[in-house]
Amino acid sequence: MLYPKEDRRERKLLFACRNCTHVEEADNTCVYSHTISHIPLEQTLVVIDLKSDPTFPRSKTECPKCSHMEAVFFQSRSKGADATMKLFFACCECNHRWTQVGGQGANTVA
Structure with missing residues (x-):
């Protein structure tokens, strides 16, 4: 060797x-x-406690899991053939994460 x-x-x-x-x-x-390469969806799961980060904007969006009316959100562009802009939400109460693609309904992330 x-x-x-x-x-x-x-x-x-x-x-x-x-x-x-x-x-x-x-x-x-x-x-x-x-x-180390992460797919865009994995990158959203890297930060555990999004609700305590004051730099993320907040909205009065209902959590599909616990119905709490406050969530932080951010956008991420996915790579690949369907390079669409996704809006990611994280509930400020239960930390549940979900996405909203192009104004469509909520898709659960974690």
Whole structure:
């Protein structure tokens, strides 16, 4: 197995074996890359307590779960073939989340 190693004089990235003297020059200067991709619906579920965030606007929208009349809301554009703008709501009482797409009825998120 080859491990990253630096050639300080040449300022190059090398890969070297720890058991023998084998060394080879790296094709790319990136040693490790970790990318996390979320679908837009997952991104809305990342923030747990939306009701305590004062930056979100509030509306007198009825929660489909507990019928409370206050919810925070925000918009998010979905990616993919149906790149539509979705309006997300979160109940200020029970934290239930739902969406409203293009003025249509409520769709439960969580």
